[in-house]
Amino acid sequence: METRPARAKARRQDGRDKGRESVVRNHTNEGTAVMISVEDAERYYAESDSAHGFDHVLRV
């Protein structure tokens, strides 16, 4: 059975995933070449920095 903290964590992740979909679309150059993909770039960032991490990068 899923615990309350686990459900809360899942909800937070779901919200992040939904927000992420829109910003990833923002970085998809339809019809234009890309030097690096979003997934490839993400590998170079640490997960722990909420202010300057990949969430910020995707909004830019």
Place this chain on the structure above:
Amino acid sequence: MRIGREEGADLEIVQAAALLHDVGRPIEEATGVSHAEASAAMAREILAGRAAPERIEAVACAIAQHRYRGTQTPQSLEARVLFDADKLDAIGAIGVARAFAVAGAQRQHLWAEVAEDVAARPAEEGRDDLRNADHTPMHEFRFKLVKLRDGMFTSAGRRLAEERHRVMAAFFDRLEREVAGDA
């Protein structure tokens, strides 16, 4: 990317610069070297062989020139687009949230009185502010955030900055009044 499209910039360069512009932050934290310079150097390495050298250099230059607390100003259209997009994420509701997230991570206070000369300091003098225990989000607002709207380089950036600036300024004004017991 939205600003790049609106300004007619080279989107391949803007996209790569946006995705890699902060990739060198851990180097800044470890060594003190500007993350803009570190990220530009890393971008050259990561992108090597993926595009023509002059296009990779255009990405690296845009990244090297994106820092508010830096000594370089953005020269190309793509560099100006990256600078404005990055600064838009430092103002508005997101900017407020980020300022307090940084303060929390650095164990800084929520508020402290800000000396009048803080706002007059040159941008590059604030390089180490975020690691200073006496720095607060209010200092960041007076030193940097309040000036970003008027420092935008593109017309799209200037337009988008207007409302974000109003929201952010209203928040810090309210914070000041609540701390003073006036609200």
